[in-house]
Amino acid sequence: PSAGRVGPMDDLTAAYLAGVMDSDGWFTIKRHAANSRYGDSYTYSESAGCGQTSPEAVELLRAEFGGVVKLRTRKTAGNWKPMHYWAVTNRLAASVAESLRPFLRVKAEHADLVLAIRRSKESADDNGGRVVTGPLRGRGLRPEVGAARHDAYERIRSLNDRRVRV
Numbered sequence: 001p002s003a004g005r006v007g008p009m010d011d012l013t014a015a016y017l018a019g020v021m022d023s024d025g026w027f028t029i030k031r032h033a034a035n036s037r038y039g040d041s042y043t044y045s046e047s048a049g050c051g052q053t054s055p056e057a058v059e060l061l062r063a064e065f066g067g068v069v070k071l072r073t074r075k076t077a078g079n080w081k082p083m084h085y086w087a088v089t090n091r092l093a094a095s096v097a098e099s100l101r102p103f104l105r106v107k108a109e110h111a112d113l114v115l116a117i118r119r120s121k122e123s124a125d126d127n128g129g130r131v132v133t134g135p136l137r138g139r140g141l142r143p144e145v146g147a148a149r150h151d152a153y154e155r156i157r158s159l160n161d162r163r164v165r166v
Helices: 011-024 055-065 090-103 108-122 143-160
Strands: 025-033 042-052 068-072 083-089 130-134 138-141
Touching (some): 011 090, 025 143, 042 108, 042 143, 055 090, 090 108
Antiparallel strands (some): 130 138
16 A cells, blocks of 8 residues: 555546546656766666646545645646646555556556566565675666666657657
8 A cells, every 4th residue: 555545446446547547647767877977877766647637636646646746837828727747756656557557558568667667676585686886886786687677668768759750
């Protein structure tokens, strides 16, 4: 259970929220430079979120999973409506992916990649794939673990790329 959830979520609510995520939500993996002194030193974090012009669905996501909801307005005139955004990261994002995965249709593979990153981080048998690399860097990822996380990152980027290819 996540920070926001009081009890188990029923299947109807999970199916509804999966539909919301399939249509207006996202699952992604973010890559962060872990140490600017080393060009190949990265960490990867799971992220999930949703944006809608009505607050009800994003508030339900927050009630079920925790996270934050923000209202985005624009200062310039135009034909737009304020957007309500909900977002979670890391363990909470993985909790969303795990809870909604059985009901996802469009973003099932996205959720699988988020869950793969979380499993890699929580792997008890290899301390998350970390090895001691020296006094300046502390602990780094074993090359094969880093490569697997980077592959998941590249795959989800490809899934989320909306540009038309010619």
